[in-house]
Amino acid sequence: MEFSSNDLDDLLAGITPVDVDIMAQSQHKLDNLTKPLGALGKLEYVAKQLCGIQQSLAPSVAVKKILTFAGDHGVVAEGVSAVPAEVTPQMVYNFLSGGAGVNVLAAHVGAEVRVVDVGVAVPLDNDGLICRKVKAGTDNIRLGAAMSEEEALRAIGVGVEVARQAMDDGAGILGTGEMGIGNTTSSAALFAAFLGLPAAEITGRGTGIDDAMLAHKIEVIDDALLVNKARLTSPLAILAALGGLEIAALTGMILAAAQQRVAVVVDGFISSAAALVAIRMEPKVVDFLFFSHMSAEQGHRFFFHEVGLQPLLHLDLRLGEGTGAALAMNIIEASVKILTEMATFAEAGVAGAEELGVEQA
Amino acid sequence: MEFSSNDLDDLLAGITPVDVDIMAQSQHKLDNLTKPLGALGKLEYVAKQLCGIQQSLAPSVAVKKILTFAGDHGVVAEGVSAVPAEVTPQMVYNFLSGGAGVNVLAAHVGAEVRVVDVGVAVPLDNDGLICRKVKAGTDNIRLGAAMSEEEALRAIGVGVEVARQAMDDGAGILGTGEMGIGNTTSSAALFAAFLGLPAAEITGRGTGIDDAMLAHKIEVIDDALLVNKARLTSPLAILAALGGLEIAALTGMILAAAQQRVAVVVDGFISSAAALVAIRMEPKVVDFLFFSHMSAEQGHRFFFHEVGLQPLLHLDLRLGEGTGAALAMNIIEASVKILTEMATFAEAGVAGAEELGVEQA
Numbered sequence: 144m145e146f147s148s149n150d151l152d153d154l155l156a157g158i159t160p161v162d163v164d165i166m167a168q169s170q171h172k173l174d175n176l177t178k179p180l181g182a183l184g185k186l187e188y189v190a191k192q193l194c195g196i197q198q199s200l201a202p203s204v205a206v207k208k209i210l211t212f213a214g215d216h217g218v219v220a221e222g223v224s225a226v227p228a229e230v231t232p233q234m235v236y237n238f239l240s241g242g243a244g245v246n247v248l249a250a251h252v253g254a255e256v257r258v259v260d261v262g263v264a265v266p267l268d269n270d271g272l273i274c275r276k277v278k279a280g281t282d283n284i285r286l287g288a289a290m291s292e293e294e295a296l297r298a299i300g301v302g303v304e305v306a307r308q309a310m311d312d313g314a315g316i317l318g319t320g321e322m323g324i325g326n327t328t329s330s331a332a333l334f335a336a337f338l339g340l341p342a343a344e345i346t347g348r349g350t351g352i353d354d355a356m357l358a359h360k361i362e363v364i365d366d367a368l369l370v371n372k373a374r375l376t377s378p379l380a381i382l383a384a385l386g387g388l389e390i391a392a393l394t395g396m397i398l399a400a401a402q403q404r405v406a407v408v409v410d411g412f413i414s415s416a417a418a419l420v421a422i423r424m425e426p427k428v429v430d431f432l433f434f435s436h437m438s439a440e441q442g443h444r445f446f447f448h449e450v451g452l453q454p455l456l457h458l459d460l461r462l463g464e465g466t467g468a469a470l471a472m473n474i475i476e477a478s479v480k481i482l483t484e485m486a487t488f489a490e491a492g493v494a495g496a497e498e499l500g501v502e503q504a
Numbered sequence: 505m506e507f508s509s510n511d512l513d514d515l516l517a518g519i520t521p522v523d524v525d526i527m528a529q530s531q532h533k534l535d536n537l538t539k540p541l542g543a544l545g546k547l548e549y550v551a552k553q554l555c556g557i558q559q560s561l562a563p564s565v566a567v568k569k570i571l572t573f574a575g576d577h578g579v580v581a582e583g584v585s586a587v588p589a590e591v592t593p594q595m596v597y598n599f600l601s602g603g604a605g606v607n608v609l610a611a612h613v614g615a616e617v618r619v620v621d622v623g624v625a626v627p628l629d630n631d632g633l634i635c636r637k638v639k640a641g642t643d644n645i646r647l648g649a650a651m652s653e654e655e656a657l658r659a660i661g662v663g664v665e666v667a668r669q670a671m672d673d674g675a676g677i678l679g680t681g682e683m684g685i686g687n688t689t690s691s692a693a694l695f696a697a698f699l700g701l702p703a704a705e706i707t708g709r710g711t712g713i714d715d716a717m718l719a720h721k722i723e724v725i726d727d728a729l730l731v732n733k734a735r736l737t738s739p740l741a742i743l744a745a746l747g748g749l750e751i752a753a754l755t756g757m758i759l760a761a762a763q764q765r766v767a768v769v770v771d772g773f774i775s776s777a778a779a780l781v782a783i784r785m786e787p788k789v790v791d792f793l794f795f796s797h798m799s800a801e802q803g804h805r806f807f808f809h810e811v812g813l814q815p816l817l818h819l820d821l822r823l824g825e826g827t828g829a830a831l832a833m834n835i836i837e838a839s840v841k842i843l844t845e846m847a848t849f850a851e852a853g854v855a856g857a858e859e860l861g862v863e864q865a
Contacts, residue, residue, distance in 0.1 A: 177595070457818050493591060
């Protein structure tokens, strides 16, 4: 699919704010349900936000789809991962045959998983796989740019296309997922570049490297930041220099969803890097996102701290694939049901906040 | 139902440890699934613990029941709550007609809610209500004991009976729930007595009191601890002196479940007080419990810190009823599916931890 910088500009220009009037109405509705004011905590926040996103007091997230993009990373040649690059295609097959963590958790919450090859290093052509390979893996970011801006745009376009198809197929909420050996390295580099954080702070153990490999991984990221320094001039340029093809596709998916006022559940560390690219391209995007969980990957907490956001779950997950997004979808759906199915004080004949003289928050 | 101190002794003596051999086997099984070692964090911990509880590598939590006990509190006369005692029976009716938060969230996760009157101040006799009133509310703990030890035993017996019925009806997992205006006061008093914490630290705003009422609530709890000081000689005696009838029933429910090797999902602040009583009666009980969430009620974090436990969710809930238990049941069921439905490295043809020379944790 062709996707030009003009297409990106049009997409960004088409993103409009969440509806604060509807959100105020939803707060009033929440405050009249049979519970103390605010007693359902983050569930109430989520329900209100969804009302603003969907411009409805009865938002629907019944149809849920997780889009899992796969891509390889040239930087794996530097020995930054405990796992060889061959595992990327092996896991893609695992997704397609339904045996991976994301398959199990998506089925558990009633979500469909769609798997997209946007940049796996080896040829893949399997039943059920959405084949949109832009390039057979990125180039080694320690030596130069991961990809050209044209390639990054094409990968963004893949995400846009697959997200639009999912929404055309009825999705009321989308979840991000990814697979790509080496992509915690790419993500840490992106966080370092966007947030101005030292690599040592944002870099973690990925699939499980030891202290020596971690020190090496940090060095590789520092080198990548240095060699690409002149290229880090815009969100798109940073994405192309340090990102991954699956990360670029996730950025596109997030932008397309925000444009159509569909909420996106952001999975973990890598998906958050894609979300940060999207937010830096268009800050209004942040209001269309729910961050599913605080990853066990150590840098994730610095990301949340820097951007002033909070994730829904704290389960020490660090698998990616969309597993955290799946679990969070269940919480988000619960919040919708609270808003739409609970009795009000009047309906239930329960003494309400107003009657009791409790101040409305 | 009669329930004597001999019955309690027999119940406690019948609680046996979780099966550490099966837990070791489950760890091996988890480590061979197609994911990095430990990458599913707390889900893996939960799955392993359930194996030890049910003595099975394929534990089942498909049948889920939340038991919500209601009782009133004489201490409400001291003006410790933002909400009048009449709300206790009103909310019981709301539970029975399906309009409360716990109804919505239990239905969302596929759990049944059973509602038990163990001590509501006014007569209740409605379709669907399990009527086991021990006493029409506790006495005012600022003036003396909440109830006699015999009454506490009878309330424990109610919890035992209702839990056993739920397990006879096939429940593979139970969730705790409660309703009782004033019961954050009683719970804070119990935590203070058991943990030796000052009331000022463990006491929170309950349904939403202001600073002046909070200071008064702390004073009332300090007075209750002082007036009952000589009675605080055993877990049962502390429960009778400072507890609630619904809290005593929850203690009984937890003990009965542990005896039959059924996991209990502990809801929030008040349910945790009941869990603490049960743990102090028999420490082995703790291994049969999952703590659903960190309540927004401030004292809850001190409880977790003191007992060295971690809750599953951090959603700023403070509603009780069993709402947090319901949400956590979904996470717990997800963990079982991970254990029983994910492909192994061998099945999926994915390079595994051993093959890669990654050290087994």
